[in-house]
Amino acid sequence: MRAGNLDEDSSAWLRRLGAQGGEREAAERDLHARLVRIALAEVRRRSASTPVAGPELDDVAHQAAADAMLAILGKLGDFRGESRFITWAYRFVVLEVSAKLGRHYWRNPPVALDAGQWERLPDRLGIDPERHAESAGILAEVRRVVEDELTAHQRRVFVAIVVDGIPLEALAAQLDLRRNAIYKVIFDARRKIRRALVANGYLEESGVEQS
Amino acid sequence: MTEQGKLERFLRTDPRDVGCDEAMAVLHIYVDLVAAGQDAAGRYPGVAAHLVACGPCGEDFTGLLRAVTEG
Numbered sequence: 001m002r003a004g005n006l007d008e009d010s011s012a013w014l015r016r017l018g019a020q021g022g023e024r025e026a027a028e029r030d031l032h033a034r035l036v037r038i039a040l041a042e043v044r045r046r047s048a049s050t051p052v053a054g055p056e057l058d059d060v061a062h063q064a065a066a067d068a069m070l071a072i073l074g075k076l077g078d079f080r081g082e083s084r085f086i087t088w089a090y091r092f093v094v095l096e097v098s099a100k101l102g103r104h105y106w107r108n109p110p111v112a113l114d115a116g117q118w119e120r121l122p123d124r125l126g127i128d129p130e131r132h133a134e135s136a137g138i139l140a141e142v143r144r145v146v147e148d149e150l151t152a153h154q155r156r157v158f159v160a161i162v163v164d165g166i167p168l169e170a171l172a173a174q175l176d177l178r179r180n181a182i183y184k185v186i187f188d189a190r191r192k193i194r195r196a197l198v199a200n201g202y203l204e205e206s207g208v209e210q211s
Numbered sequence: 212m213t214e215q216g217k218l219e220r221f222l223r224t225d226p227r228d229v230g231c232d233e234a235m236a237v238l239h240i241y242v243d244l245v246a247a248g249q250d251a252a253g254r255y256p257g258v259a260a261h262l263v264a265c266g267p268c269g270e271d272f273t274g275l276l277r278a279v280t281e282g
Contacts, residue, residue, distance in 0.1 A: 038278045045274060083239040087246075090278045091239040094271050125221055127214045135214045142218070168267045180231035183265055187224055194222040203219060 010085035017076060031072070034086070035065040035093045042097045049167070052104045060104060064096035071096075102169030113174060114156065115164050118143055124165055138202045145196040150189055157185040225264060229257035234268050242275045 006014070016027035039061035047057060071092050079088055111117065121139055122132045146158055157175075160166045161182070168186075172179045197203040234241075234257075241258050244251035252259035262269045 034282070038282050041282065042274050042278070045277065046270065049270075082237075083243040084279070087239045087243050087275070087279050090282065091235075091242075091275055094274045094278060095235065097274070098267060098271055126217050131214045135218070138215065138218060168265075178232070179267060183231050183268075187228070187230075187264075190222045191224050194219075194224075197222070203215070203222075 006081050007084060010081065013085040013089075014076070014079070017073070028069070028073070031089065032065065032069050035068050035089070036062060038090055039065040039068070039093050039097055042094055043101070046097070046101060050101045050105060051108045051110055052101060056104065056107075060097065060100045064093055064100050068093035068096045098169055099173070102167060103173040105167060105170035106174060109166075109170075111164050111166060113160060113164075113166065113171075116159050117164050120165070121163055124162060138197065141197060141200060141202050142193055145193045146189075149192060149196055154185055154189045154192075157182055158189045161186055225260040227257045227260040228264055229261050231261070231265060231268050234258045234261040234265070235271065238268075238272060238275060242272065242279060245276060246279050 013027065013031070016023055017031070018024070019027070040058065043052075043057045043061045043064075047053065050057075052060060068089075072089050079085060082088075121142070122129070122135060127135050146155055150158060157171065160171050161168055168182050169179060171177075172182050175182070194203065198205055237255060237258060241251045241255055244254060262272050
């Protein structure tokens with residue numbers, strides 16, 4: 001979709017937000033109210049997967065809406081009409097909620113950084129508790145590869161995310177890294193572990209990697 | 212799925228996976244395609260691969276889709 005082919009609703013948002021005086025102020029109020037509503041729904045949707053709770057969750061939502069509003073108004077010129085305006089705008093508030101919940105995680109973390117709860121790895125991987133014993137050998141090999149063959153940085157990130165179950169966004173905030181940087185470390189670690197498991201006869205070669 | 216299968220699935224990587232930055236940069240476009248019933252995964256296979264593999268980005272996709280369809 002090109003800017004010249006904007007849908008009616010998107011065109012109206014751009015016209016109103018680009019206007020002067022009362023029309024612009026009314027548009028900003030409308031947009032902010034929508035952002036608050038979306039942020040509140042989003043923090044509630046994510047409430048089961050964050051230690052943040054109660055009034056603090058609502059605070060996160062209001063902060064996310066306010067920061068998203070500033071970002072949207074500052075980047076109106078970047079909107080290229082590739083999506084509906086409101087989808088583009090809501091993206092800001094959803095990502096703000098995600099980032100803020102990651103940072104708030106450390107106010108009351110259920111697990112400390114570097115805890116290394118290896119005994120919980122089977123649960124993290126969804127392995128049936130009644131079948132932990134038959135998986136013990138291959139999981140011991142996973143641990144050996146993590147401890148012997150990953151770099152220190154890969155090992156720390158893998159243990160935090162996969163073994164201890166720390167949310168990726170929370171670890172990114174704690175290590176002052178971008179989400180993508182953490183994801184890439186995990187991605188590379190998964191490949192390295194898989195190759196080692198194949199080399200040592202724990203997994204079949206076929207269909208191992210698609211690259 | 213066998214227990215070994217669960218581990219294999221976790222370790223499997225998809226070379227089409229574009230990573231978080233690229234996926235989030237087009238998330239609004241991808242979500243509008245999905246909301247409109249169009250073939251978002253066919254148009255952005257690398258984004259689709261990433262959203263399956265990355266929990267946080269998958270959550271953001273779910274949240275944005277919910278916002279535009281129910282919000």
